[in-house]
Amino acid sequence: MTSPAGERSRPLRCAIYTRKSTTEGLDSDFNTLDAQRDGCQHYIQSQAQTGWTVVDRRYDDGGFTGSNLDRPALQRLLEDIDRGEVDVVVVYKVDRLSRSLLDFARLMERFERREVGFVSISQHFDTSTSMGRLMLNVLLSFAQFERELIAERTRDKIQAARRRGKWTGGPPVLGYAVDPLKHRLRVIDEEAKVVRVVFELYLRTRSIDAVAEELRRRRLKQKRYKTRKGLRRGGGEWTRNAVYTLLRNPLYVGKVRGQGGALHQGEHGAILEEATFAAAAVSLDARTTGRTRQRRSDEYALARILRCAPCDAPMAPCSVKGRNGRRYRYYRCRGHQQHAERCPTGLVAADALETAVAAQVTGSAGPEAPTDSNTAPASRRKTAMQPALNGLIGAWTTLAAPERCRLLRSLVREVRVEKGRLRIALQDLPANKGRAAEPTATRA
Numbered sequence: 179m180t181s182p183a184g185e186r187s188r189p190l191r192c193a194i195y196t197r198k199s200t201t202e203g204l205d206s207d208f209n210t211l212d213a214q215r216d217g218c219q220h221y222i223q224s225q226a227q228t229g230w231t232v233v234d235r236r237y238d239d240g241g242f243t244g245s246n247l248d249r250p251a252l253q254r255l256l257e258d259i260d261r262g263e264v265d266v267v268v269v270y271k272v273d274r275l276s277r278s279l280l281d282f283a284r285l286m287e288r289f290e291r292r293e294v295g296f297v298s299i300s301q302h303f304d305t306s307t308s309m310g311r312l313m314l315n316v317l318l319s320f321a322q323f324e325r326e327l328i329a330e331r332t333r334d335k336i337q338a339a340r341r342r343g344k345w346t347g348g349p350p351v352l353g354y355a356v357d358p359l360k361h362r363l364r365v366i367d368e369e370a371k372v373v374r375v376v377f378e379l380y381l382r383t384r385s386i387d388a389v390a391e392e393l394r395r396r397r398l399k400q401k402r403y404k405t406r407k408g409l410r411r412g413g414g415e416w417t418r419n420a421v422y423t424l425l426r427n428p429l430y431v432g433k434v435r436g437q438g439g440a441l442h443q444g445e446h447g448a449i450l451e452e453a454t455f456a457a458a459a460v461s462l463d464a465r466t467t468g469r470t471r472q473r474r475s476d477e478y479a480l481a482r483i484l485r486c487a488p489c490d491a492p493m494a495p496c497s498v499k500g501r502n503g504r505r506y507r508y509y510r511c512r513g514h515q516q517h518a519e520r521c522p523t524g525l526v527a528a529d530a531l532e533t534a535v536a537a538q539v540t541g542s543a544g545p546e547a548p549t550d551s552n553t554a555p556a557s558r559r560k561t562a563m564q565p566a567l568n569g570l571i572g573a574w575t576t577l578a579a580p581e582r583c584r585l586l587r588s589l590v591r592e593v594r595v596e597k598g599r600l601r602i603a604l605q606d607l608p609a610n611k612g613r614a615a616e617p618t619a620t621r622a
């Protein structure tokens with residue numbers, strides 16, 4: 179108990195929420211609603227000197243699954259929270275509140291808005307402590323991942339429509355009008371002429387910049403259209419990006435782009451000859467595209483947060499193709515190219531570095547590990563976070579690259595490489611806020 183008693187004028191009203199589904203077995207000691215309630219009550223009593231009191235109303239959901247929020251007592255609890263009648267929600271285990279990470283994240287966001295604390299008594303999960311906040315951050319970053327999965331499923335449906343050659347919407351494209359009834363594209367001859375001009379210019383100059391400049395000189399404008407609400411949009415000057423996007427659009431040869439860039443025969447008419455489009459594509463392929471950069475930030479967890487300390491320069495992702503065709507990932511010091519004699523870092527293998535950072539953040543680096551964090555604030559915080567982070571390193575190796583990136587970035591602000599050592603600055607934890615955050619609960 180770190181916060182002195184008597185500091186607060188008002189008691190903290192704690193609501194106990196219990197749940198049991200009909201399918202849950204009898205193997206658990208705390209399977210009954212009464213037993214869960216007893217445990218929570220006991221815990222709240224142990225916090226009595228910091229002003230915790232139990233509210234009289236009971237929130238017990240007997241025979242309800244935790245996989246959705248369709249539960250009468252939970253709904254009542256949420257209403258009471260909205261009315262400002264609850265300061266802390268206490269449960270026996272996190273899964274009593276929800277078994278869905280997404281629902282859990284939503285509930286946490288809702289509690290947060292009302293400045294309501296959340297305590298799971300058997301799991302040391304208390305959002306009024308910094309460790310609890312960190313755990314919450316980790317959980318929320320996974321919930322975000324789940325949200326993206328759902329978005330992906332929606333994308334899958336769109337992909338299926340595209341495979342059948344359907345126009346699936348998006349901003350209007352120069353050369354076509356969208357038939358609002360049939361949801362199909364119709365060629366606009368006037369605009370189709372401009373499209374052909376863009377391709378001709380590019381094949382003649384082989385320079386996107388030159389094309390954009392020439393289009394501006396001829397006072398040609400980008401696609402002009404009306405939104406569904408009747409607002410006028412588009413009609414801007416030609417830019418490099420706009421020219422590039424147009425040159426890459428397979429709609430012009432009557433195709434629809436599907437998953438992974440696969441092309442499907444569309445329902446609409448073509449504006450260009452296949453040969454013209456292909457010639458432009460070959461020329462564009464020879465250049466570096468924006469697409470590779472996008473993929474990189476997903477693949478390199480330390481992109482943009484890694485620096486070479488002696489050079490005080492950023493370290494950029496790069497890869498090298500081996501003789502066997504395998505790709506090896508590296509981070510390269512940007513300063514190294516200019517003054518190689520001064521930079522001791524140069525090129526560092528990405529896998530080893532990322533794993534070392536993850537290991538160090540989670541505190542599981544063995545004594546043999548070539549890394550060491552000496553920055554005082556980081557190591558002090560590391561100790562505080564330790565229990566929450568244990569086990570994360572085990573999960574690390576099983577995570578896919580984008581998940582690793584998300585997790586590492588949610589925890590780490592900057593990594594500096596110095597003489598083979600890593601100095602890691604962690605993200606600032608969100609500050610504790612609100613009345614419910616005041617008492618720092620330790621388990622009795």
Ligand SMILES: [Zn+2]
Pocket residue numbers: 486487488489490491511512513514521522523524
């Ligand atoms: Zn360097």
